[in-house]
Amino acid sequence: MLLKTEHLTKNFGGLTALNKVDFEINEGELVAIIGPNGAGKSTFFNVISGFYRPSSGTIKFMGKEITNLETHNFARLGIGRTFQTTHLFTDSTVLDNLIIGYRSKTKMGFFDAIFYSPRSRREENMCREKAEEILDFIGLLEFKNYPVANISQEAAKRLAIGLALVTEPRLLLLDEPAAGINHGETTNLANLIKKIQQSGITVCLIEHKMKMVMNLAEKIMVLNYGTKIAEGTPKEVSENERVIEAYLGGVEHA
């Protein structure tokens, strides 16, 4: 088991955005989290990526409790993520974005920088090579020198995934990667996600596009008002009474 949450709860003032959620993700799986707007899906990601501290409950990653670690340590342990709204370093180029993404794997410090030590040179090359490798993987290599402000929305989405990939995660959390892109692009994105899983990375996906979820996911967790109301295979979940109810008769299945 790669990730395990127990009784994970997050309160915002009086609002319980996440209510005692128990969930497990096994190594190599492709799982999805679905639920109506405001169900707590993003909050779940924010908590298991160390971005928010949970109000109570625990998070275990590779058997070790990581609940109270600082944000940057989650990434270092191998939890990579994207945000619901595409987050990129907007001032820089496509390549520069990915170069800094590999920084946590390097060790060079102040004195390496000022003396231009062999280590700093080696690590700078390492970052560049890793960045190009990922650019190739996500299909953006030919745009490497473009300012991020000049690439299309769909390219920005893929770059955001690349930015998470460059940290070499074991678990990749994707928050609505297909939001706001058209049908053809969605198919491409689904292929990319599949390819990521095949490369050995465990993927957890939040998505409203049901067709994509049903095709991709091996296991689905359904959240509603912060509570887990169902978990199982796509088939089991789509036949679940409570889920259908939560989705008001399944209009979103269309």
Place this chain on the structure above:
Amino acid sequence: MLSFLKEHKFKFIGYGLLLIIGIIFPIVSPNRYYLTVATLGFIYAIAVYGLNLIVGYLGQLSLAQAGFFGLGAYTSGLLMLKLDLNFWLALPLAAIITTILAVLVGLISFRTKGHYFVILTLCIGVIINLVIEKWDSLTGGVRGLIGIPLPNPIGPLEFKTLESQYYLVFVFLLITIYVMNRISSSLLGRTFRSIRNSEDLASTLGINVMYNKLLGFAIAAFFTGIAGALYASYIRFLGPEISTHHLTFEFLLFLLIGGQATVAGPLVGTLIASVITESLQFAQEYRMVIFGLMLILIVRFFPGGAVGEARKLKVKVTDFYNRRKAGNYPSGPGAGSSKGKLGVPSKGESHVTKN
């Protein structure tokens, strides 16, 4: 190697000019007054380089800068006056003590963000200033610290003349610029800039934001402390006003004029501002009004400062030529403004499926 030179030709031209002009300036300078202006400008520039690291690279608007400058100056001055320490011992000690204090200040103030950080650092600057002003028995209070010795000679090198003091400060300036350039072009500089760009994203990528902020703050304070120590032995008199927020705002103005988060910006800005200050001598106390107006205009219309705006222009020009060469530059003004956005249309699709 040749391509390396070509790629960095502006940088090399810049350094060449700096070195040549810096060396011959005392020889060609029409009068000694300009020499004192330049020396003081260089000292300030070193402090502005420190500020640039915090404000420009890390994106943290710290207003304690003059406090650190004053701390470095007073520490060095006091060590030399009261303990008879050699300048070459007092200067690094002043820099180290300033750094240690900055780390302590950073540990507290980096717990806050945005406006709170700005206000907190402003308060810390005020506190340092008050301690200097009120600790009469140590600092001489408002009367100041008088008769700080000149830098001690290094072997046959003495620092009694204006020229020699100018060159001494110039060497420190060069060291500062070298270090800042190395930081800026290394992974460390990228790390700092990523924090400026988005702390959230940086920490999600595994970057320890707090540690890097502290590191940047410490490096900045080290150089600001050096600037203070140089000031002490150059002016040879210290009053508490060198640690007030007025000086902080002047440093900030210098930085904005030159261009934040650039390696040349602090020097360019400080020199431009020094020249303007000298030519505005007639305006007396209205000088700050004119400066204030300039600040508004810069922030509003030239946020990149002199160096930043020049760089933008260079990018535009190269981009124009590249597109012309590629033959796809939109012909008329406004033509294909949406095309101008270099999208990744269906073209990119094949990539995903191909591999």
